[in-house]
């Protein structure tokens with residue numbers, strides 16, 4: 695018998711943000727999605743993440759902050775472009791920001807950030823399992839100090855992602871997946887770590903990564 699969960703995981707795929715429309719998850723489904731998003735490995739039990747839900751009018755309201763932030767960081771931008779930036783959250787009926795919030799303690803910042811990534815992915819999987827399409831985006835506003843400030847976030851907070859959720863009008867074609875022989879090493883003393891995914895992008899350029 696085929697394992698349905700394995701089939702789901704093998705075939706899951708993000709949806710284009712432009713393909714997401716109503717309906718979004720209802721209140722009960724949203725609570726279930728967030729419960730699952732909060733059920734991720736978390737070294738130290740710090741719960742080093744939290745969620746901000748944008749739905750209904752809130753998606754347009756936050757547009758004022760997006761607009762202000764874009765204008766502040768990109769002087770001389772034409773008003774039409776600012777309008778467009780202000781409409782980003784209107785692309786889907788629901789957007790959930792996952793924010794990594796670093797707690798004081800013996801477990802590292804890195805591990806806390808990884809846990810926030812896991813929360814983003816669990817959130818997507820939970821919504822996908824209910825039949826909704828998702829797209830995990832950061833775009834410029836995840837890294838905008840002005841937007842972060844306008845949203846009342848502080849230096850312990852980082853946007854791990856904005857998960858756009860809705861009903862997908864189309865399924866995206868699959869994309870190429872990595873060749874396991876390039877990224878997996880069965881280590882032994884005689885066999886060093888050789889398969890580091892060479893060829894999948896240049897290493898060492900641009901680090902530390904932006905926003906890190």
Ligand SMILES: Cc1cc2nc3c(=O)[nH]c(=O)nc-3n(C[C@H](O)[C@H](O)[C@H](O)COP(=O)(O)O)c2cc1C
Nearest residue numbers: 706707708709829830831832833834854855868869
């Ligand atoms: C942390 C993170 C940030 C991302 N930000 C963007 C973004 O700003 N713009 C974009 O086009 N894709 C972004 N992506 C990629 C999309 O989520 C993309 O749909 C996804 O990688 C497709 O993967 P899948 O085919 O496995 O679903 C981001 C992915 C991650 C993990």
